[in-house]
Amino acid sequence: MTFAGLRLEVLDATGTVVAATPIPSGEAVTAVDVGPFQIAAAVKEAGAQRPRDVILDVTTAADDPFSGHLRLVLDLDGTPDPWWLIPGLFYGENRPEACERRFPRFAVGADDPEGMVSDSWSFRADRAATPAVFVWNRDRGVALLTSEESACGPSGVGLSHTGTVASAHVVFPFREAPVTYYGSAEPLPPDAASYTWRRGETVRLHAAVADVGADRHAYAPVLRQVYETNRSVHPVEPWVSVSEAAEIAAEGLVRWHYDPDPGVLLETVGFDREVSGQDGRRVDRQAMHVGWVSGIPWAYALLRHARRSGDAAGKQRAAAERVIDFICSNLSPSGTFWGTWYRSTGWAQSWTPLKGGLHARTLGEATLFLLRALELGADVRAAHPLWTTAARSNLEVISARQRPDGNVGSIHHAADGRMLSWDGASGLTWVAALAEAERLDDDGGYLNAAVKAGEYYAQFVDREFIHGAPEDVDLAPTSEDGYAAVMAYIALHRRTGEDRWLELARRAADWMLTFRYTYNVAFPARSMLGAYGFASRGADQASPSNQHLHAYGLICTMELLELSEASGDPHYRERAEEALACFRQLVAREDGEVNSYRGMVTERYYQTACFQPKGMLLTLSHAWSAGVLLLGCEQILSATSAEGSGQPR
Template sequence: MTTEPAPVLRLEAIDAGGTVVGAAAGTAGEVVAGPFTVDVTTGPPSAAGLVDVTLSVAVSAPFTGHLRLVAAVADAAEPWWLIPGLFYGENRPADCDRRFPRFEAGADDPAGMVSDHWSFRSDRAATPAAFAWGASGGTMIGTDETSPAGPTGVGLAHRGDVAEVHVVFPFREDPVTYYGSATPLPATSATYTWGPGGRVELRAVVATLPADRHAYAPILRALHERSRPLHPVTPWVTVPEAADIAAEGLVRWHYDPDPGVLLETVGFDREVTGGDGRPVDRQAMHVGWVSGIPWAYALLAHGRRTGSVPAVDAATRVIDFCCANLSPSGTFWGRWERAGGWTQSWTPIRGGLHARTLGEATLFLLRALEVDERATWAAAARSNLDVVRDRQRADGNLGSVHDAADGRVLSWAGASGLTWIAAFCSAARLDDDGSYLAAAVRAGEYYARFVEREFIHGAPEDVDLAPTSEDGYAAVMAYVALHRRTSDPRWLSLARRAADWMLTFRYTYNVRFAPRTPLGVYGFATRGGDQASPSNQHLHAYGLVCTRELAELSAATGDPHYRERADEALDCFRQLLATADGELNSYRGMITERYYQTECFQPKGMVLTLSHAWSAGVLLLACEQVIAGAGGSDG
């Protein structure tokens, strides 16, 4: 059991306009803060150090406003923050092109979304909790998404050398509201009128933390274990049925045999757009990531297992097309467009190819070679491996953006080269001189700094240098692969640390939806889904990409937690699948990319009415891995 003392707490009364009208410190007994009289009760610390706090709130006259519970840590001139899935350290690096909330000490630039204080609605967080660290220790506070006073909020603030985290009943969003755009919306809040004649019972949880930033891991695991029995997830279909639906979606809706591509997006509505869908369907294919070889590989594995000739033929043609069209620099291209053919990645750097996309395509090409040995595929894999190995910097950095024409590394920033580690480790049959493994080891040492700092960023092409769940997947796959090849315990330790960080993006509870929204009508359970990133605040299924690696990590550590979390993700995304044309206002096999669990991009409770190739592909991949014995769910 932890010996850390419980944090010192402060209660604040905030009026409807956001002004603090009363405040008082107190961890037990009766506390008066402005209009509130609060009986504060704290329980004994749990084995993980969690202290339950109950607030019994009364008022003598009606009051419309908020009650905020604050925990603070001193010696925090340079604080570190974590709100799971939502806020990581400074959150947005100063040189990140994408604009979303950023912390900076002493800053007050709401229009630029740079501030020294932030408050958010809780459903933006994968776990409604906020962590802060100073030089010698940290603190944490959390609550449930909803309360008797309405939807809750979480947040942070920096005052001199003091870092504060809070929960607030009901929520306030301050200094502005982020809605997915570079232009913020005005600050918003839920409203609640506290009335006399009774008490409102509110609950929170707090903890005192050591200086190690990774101290969040046992706390979040304990909160997940508390939450799991209260937030069930019921898949709609079995794993084999889900595989069949996803494979049909790839072949029926995304595959175009001329020239042999998996179109990235397909609209649910085929009547308004016309049969060919061209006004809304994205007539393009990335070589990896949102389309291309990874999902063709999943389709190939499915086709071989089930004897589906159409699936095998489609998968083979897509991989053939990618392998037959390498860039002048020797790697794959970034993406193909119907109007212009093969071209660069989604990067503002002219002629740039994104390292993560190239690495993921190469990794899954190597896996495809395990299913179907083809000389042209092997030659393409070797070309990609050779040129990226030869570009590696002496310190192990593999580069983030590469020039399509001459192979120069155009950017070394971020950690997008992580995916190449798994690719190099998977190329054992082609590694005649051991140079691929040597490159993987050097890269593993270099990128370890991102994992150890608890800030991994740069993986998706469209989110620049923001921290994302996809960075976590890449790190897990990289360090599990290194351990698989070398049995070095250092890599296993880094794999575990990376998995803990990745799981901060995974929802530990079921968001409450309005009953007439699509997600509310269908009872969609969010536990197991991942926040895409602090910049893209929607749930997505990309975490299924490392189903195999999480199972392998559990086997190597003897800790079932990681495999269980992989299973719950697969449970989550076996919901909301159209099993027949017309269901979910779509067609069988169409699978959305975005589930809107909070107010960002779209109103909470909606879904994006586009099927994405990667959404079907990653579900198919996880199902095939589980069926092959790499995962644990037998649904």
């Protein structure tokens, strides 16, 4: 049995193809000569739906050393308009044409490196959550996979398109072209790792190929198999238990981020308390979002922790309640929450270039967790009637603006409420809030709005392109879109019991997990992450635009547990536990650890060359980073306590 469309290319140090040959693939080893190499190639048989291993034993036959690259290419003909997936890195066209944030984009026939639009891209493999390239046409999909490291250095992955042929490739060692993306709108020059092949030397290179069919969701079983293979050889060893991590994160929120005057969770706090900015003040960001990077979600997590742990001094509960009080007592003229509070100017809009704009995801998330705070007990509801008033005001405003097709909008004006943008899927967070507002839903109107919105946003899940959730990357696809979708459809399933919502939650979870690293990145030994032995399996790429690891996936820990229970599939619970294990690493248990203070939690772990060199750690503690760790811990503790099974591994 053969696998058609495979070929080998030899590239010199400049990236020019100097030799190429097809691989007459099959179970038997085939000898091919290409450029300076003699290669014994074999494509192994595999079971149903399993990728087939490609083994390349590469011997250098030339007398002179050769500095260059070997590229394995998989062609898919009959593909005038391809759909791509490089997990965590590239989704379809990757950047919608209308997206204001600039990062690599695919377009048929494009050649605009400075604008980062091209029909050909090549990347270092550690930018991908799984080093794999999937491509589909209308009738078929194929995939080419490898690992981050190879016998000749770090690997690369990429894609190209010419005429009706779409090509996935892996390259040893990596090349980045036509430009290098480093997190800014201005690209850097192409980059490449180097390797010198010497006469008589033989190296073994590994890849895998798969025929995945026409369904774009067919990546899911392939990536699940990679995860299952890697989990035993890429261990994650948490520093602290779940309960200890919760205690430390709660302490950090109050100690470093809480300011009682006026009652805010400051968004960022510097690790180094001696560093000051140009104004002589500390580098701490004197601002608070109502949701997302600060605000109600993390105050809720703190309040939940305080009620479970006892909080003998009452400081944690008082801090959490004061933050929520402050936000609920300052609604915008439109009737919803504001976006952001600044110490110097007070309440203001979201991070959007649209003047006066308030972002749906941020406000929806704040409302969702306000509703959850109200469900902590009758005593909470009795003590804080303003919370109920604020929640109802937000829900009424959003449901009243909903379009007949179900779209609840992405950005509305703080003063007059008119919708400034309907684009993207950021309204998904409102689906969860509307569905969870059962106590306030006297006539079923909120549920009806949630169902209509759930139906509208299902098209993004079905298309395998969910985008628009974070305020700071415009219409880019992000891991946060996946979290919002999982939370939305689990909330609808919880409220209605309908299987349709459960299936959408499963599909959304699979898409979300494409951002989750299935392997431990090889960090430089003397880098911060290398020296501490940070294991990246379980961490998520933030987005193709923000290529760093983050912990925001812990926000839907509870939903992944529910999905596992409802579907009878333990995989989703395992992935929730895996993420929580990952981010119980690098938790500062005492002042001085990780060059920080007890309770400080970073936002960014740099697993590739983007924003900072690989292996570095952002030396800022973020309110949401401590908050989401606390939330994930509390949700796991609650679930395991209910089951009587103790703490997860």
